[in-house]
Amino acid sequence: MVGYNKERGTYFCEICKLNYNTKELAEKCQAWCSTHDSCNLGIASMSVEAEESRKKQAK
Numbered sequence: 001m002v003g004y005n006k007e008r009g010t011y012f013c014e015i016c017k018l019n020y021n022t023k024e025l026a027e028k029c030q031a032w033c034s035t036h037d038s039c040n041l042g043i044a045s046m047s048v049e050a051e052e053s054r055k056k057q058a059k
């Protein structure tokens with residue numbers, strides 16, 4: 001099961017703690033993280049944290 005952050009309204013992978021806007025993405029991340037030792041960049045790039053860092057870089 002993925003986690004749900006009530007304050008932010010996001011779902012998160014309980015292994016790498018990245019937040020996602022949809023439960024599906026968090027589940028994909030967690031499925032990957034539970035079978036691999038590293039994050040899948042394709043999935044991680046869709047995380048809330050990645051979106052936020054892209055916004056910061058755009059400034």
Ligand SMILES: [Zn+2]
Nearest residue numbers: 013016029033
């Ligand atoms: Zn993960």
